[in-house]
Amino acid sequence: MRLPRRVPWASLSELEQLCSWIYTDENDVDAKVLAVNRLSAWRATTYLPHALESTLSILAVILQDNVQAAPSSHLSIRQSYSTAIIRLVNGLVDPLQLGAYARSIASIANQLGLPPWLVELRHAATHEDLPSIDLLREAARESMVWLLHNYFLPTINPSTAPDSSAPLRPLEPILKQYKNLRKITTRDASLLTQYKPAVLSIMKDIERWIAEARVAANMATRELGWEANASEAILDSGEIDPKERWALERLCDALLQKGGLVPLSKKKRDFPADNFSPPKLSKLLWTPLLQHLQSLHSDFFVILAGRILSILLAENDQTETRTESQPDPSYDMCLARWALWAIEAWEADDSQSEFDLRKDSTMTLMQSLGHAMNPSHRDRKSYVQFKSYILLHKLDSPSSATALLEALCSGVPQLETTLSTLKILSNNTPSSDWNQEDIAIMDQRLNTLLSSDFASNPSEPRPDLTAGSADSTTNEAIPGWRLLHESSCWRPCPIGVHHDPKPSA
């Protein structure tokens, strides 16, 4: 369930009114006083969005500057302006410091479309001489214009929101550079130390790219961008930050293009016959980078395996043919081998983990390939997932996905038996044989499954009713306090909505 967030206005029209007070007439001091009063009141009800808080502080200085004909001290006004602008820039930039390392404020401001000279002014006001009053007045004006176009208008008219975020720079050149460097060093190991700084700087560059991608995720895909509260809630439960997931998925997509993990030349896709591992050279080239990424992002291998599976399964699904490329079985096979590599590397990396990536991937594969087995249900002795029978596919069509499935299951006795049972099942039950009895049996199984699932948590009897009625019986009159109930025409309504009941007799 997605949590809403608390906003200070009851409806967007209130924000619109505020906006018109501020921007309709730049010289209308009275309207600005109204706006400052309203913002101060909002400030007392809940945390303001940063843009509104900045609006309040800039407006307050502008008022102070305008009202006082001959201010006692221009210094205090300059200080107020400076503080307002420093806090505006910092507050906009800080949430976008998403990487491990500080990005320059200028580069983030650029991504935000914030005028660069405001960033310079921030620096000057913080560390250098306090800027002049003229410059500060101009900065305040420009900040207000920026807020109008980047906060007020998009918030009030969500559909017309400009999506001016700078496009993500391509990752491919970096990956190519990495590949070339690795090629040099794998050919001649003695060059390893010489090229180490270069390789490290590429890895840093990739980290930087991930940070940028996160910002892009933050700004572009509004669906992902939960309010801080909500995303903290996800993190609390240990789940991965959606922005990070998005960024890593884009990274995986770049890696999985031909010329990345899979060599461009089909000749180079020489698969070791004895095991199900990726081509030797590719493995040599890419393992350090992948391990490095995993060490920084604990779910990288999971995401990598997930992306590969989705590519393989999209290929497997006949209805959704990939349009942009010819079927390329060796590419798929190579991907399948990388998937197994990632899963095994994950297991080696984190053998004690509760989360069984192998099982999870097997399940995904089996379900998508149309098989009925769900290994995690073994304990409950319920082997069959019903609807997947309907999607029964034939297992004997060899594809890279089934090859991966077999490779995944080999060596794990439990999964092996599962797979062999499945093969028998899929061979022995042609789908034309269904009749009414089968459905009855399935219904019965479903019921047992459902009942076993919920029998353990019976709904707790609610003591509320009795307690509530006891409460109302002891309700003696207190002067000034009248307990409302249904009979006094009060009805439930959201917090903040006043539903006037009948006046008391």
Next chain:
Amino acid sequence: MLSAIAARKAAQAARQDSNVPTPEPSTPTLPPAEPKPIPKPTSKRKSSAQSANPPKRKKKEKRTPATASRYFDDADAFQDQDDVIIIDSDDEVLSEDPGTPDPTMSKRKWSPSIPMNDSSDEDEDIDVPFGVLPTISVSPRPKSDNSDVLSTFHPTLNQNMFLLDSAEVSALQLECDTERNATIVALRPEETLCLLGTYSVSVLQGSITLCGVTLSSSSQRHHVFAPRSSPLPVLEGADATGAIQRITYLPGAVQSLIASPVALVLLQELHTGVAGLGNVCRTFDGIFEPSRLQKPVAKTPFQLSGVHMILNQTKDTQAFDVPSSWKRALSSTSPDTSAAVHFVKGPKKSGKSTFARALVNSLLSRYQKVAYLECDLGQSEFTPGGMVALNVISSPLFGKFAVKLPMKPSLTTCKSLGPPFTHPTLPHCAHYIGAATPRSSPSHYLAAIQAILETYRLDIQTPAISWNTNDDDARISDFIPLVVNTMGWNKGLGADLTLKIQDMAQPTEVYEIEAPVDAAWPSPLPPPPPSQPNTHPSPSFSFSFSSSSHQPKQHLLQPIPPSALSTNYSAADHRSLAIISYFHALFPPSPPPQDELPQLTATAWRTSLPLCALPPYEVDITRTFDKVILTGAGTEDVVPSEIRRVLNGAVVALVACTPGTLDLDLDANLPAENARAAMATAVPYTQGSAPPSPLTSTCHGLALLRSVSPTSTSASAHVHVLTPLPHGLLMESRVLVKGELELPIWGMLDFRSEDGEDVAGVEKGKVPYLQWGKGEGRGAERRRVRRNLMRRGQM
């Protein structure tokens, strides 16, 4: 898939727990290659300049112990990192440094949206996923080979487990719920039984230990709330001797066990509606049920609904245990019974609240009542946050089931068996600060504590003995000791405040939970010696106090290791739950007449309806309240014409002032324009008035102003108010104080609707003050502070 990752992370955190040795107080864990600490001035305020960074850097390094870190083992030259940029170091004044190396951090991979542990109180509401320990802190079971086995008891029907029907239960003549079935369990000494859920316990024979406290056979019934969001209490057989004499009838099978070496425990279902709070606050959904990880190790052999037996430790389970250094401290409290003020302090996440609770329990075995002063505004034990409160505890959780039957002396203590949200209690006296930290009003905070200490000394310390109706109770009744729990903000201004409180409280016993030595922060100054009182150098908050005549007895305690639970539930989550629990709670309507210092603890929760559907009180704000006051930074700027807007949906404190002390007459001196504005709004609000003086007021509790009638319709303003307070207290409360405390989002939603698509029948786009989906536009989010940024070139 996501939840699988969650499980894995919890697993990582839990595994890490067992890897990290508990730091000994004498040998703080320091990274081996740490450079010499750079001395720093005490005042953290001055250190926000760049030059202050080197010491902070060490703080950062310490948080990732060099021993168990894969993160640093990689060949990617992370070792070279040499700088940490602290963004917004002004806030550093408030930052709390947990001090203890947090193992979850070292193992858990770096992630940008996970702030480091030094977030200040200011940002906890959104920014600290696991920065601060929940109020119930955790101490894992002793590290031994079988530490992951929580229940060694194996139930076998009619051998060591007996099911009683209601007729048999009533024949026992205990104070238990005779309508319900019960189960008798026979625990051999040292056999353990770990239960999840809500239940009540009576010991029929022998004794057991529960949360490190011994319960001996008595007819008393103990309510136990054991959600998995806090450490699970473990019942352990202690002693098999001694049975309740009054038991005349027992079912035959049980009869055969009488006098055999087992402790007999009667378990019963307990239904209070508390589990419904999980429906309201979904972060805590199903906390009284086994989690996904616990399902395989949970059983329900007792045929009691809502009671689950947990066999083994899982990654997201913690069992309650009292560390040995705490037991030593508890047993070595001075026997002097005439002037006991116990003072608990220590850094956040170190287990102060847990220790304070254990201390109360321990004192309750010698005293009939114990006073508890809560100075931690963020994580209060008995009240929702935001107030300094004094509670007089006779039996946490069991106030309703007063002792009626004769019992053996010293064996009848009732223990606090549940996390704070399961026992909201009306304070004896309290003062509303209105925020989760005293940051914006330190002097008011100190004045409030000073006032409470005076109340304690005058009214409570040596009470009249009228409430002592039980002659057989040998516990001390003519003196009530005081336990003072402090906040965990022990740096900068926070450290100063805690020292001041210590000076005011004049403790006889000081329990200090040690933080590992932190090079970045100088250790707080020692308390001023008795000969030179009040020498502490910050005159702005100085109060006159007389220094205690003798030095208090000092106890140094080990901090508890961090746990996986704190990664699942943040302090902000627990704070939300405490407020939600408070507004849904049903308090006993009136105190027992013979009790001078009653303990009014909620015993049931009305959770069948969300807050938006609970019938409110209608109150004429003009006639019923004398004054409306706003506190908190920036509230001076709220003009009277906007006051209704501010009050709509606000959480306010209901304050009673001594008649005549409220400075109403001052209002007359205000400009006529202001007075007219106040008249027009019909709300008795004056801009910029100070909070009521703690000396002449007391805060009875909180109320939610669920709606305010729209402006300009009439001369009077009506508000609709939700509050759990008993009517007697409502009548006295004539002043409203609104602070920074807000209703959690969960409280504004309607759990009855599918997927939260509407609130009380209003579709979600039209619900006021709530916005679904991401705010469009730049800067639409609340400000966030990052303090763990590193400079490029550190790789």
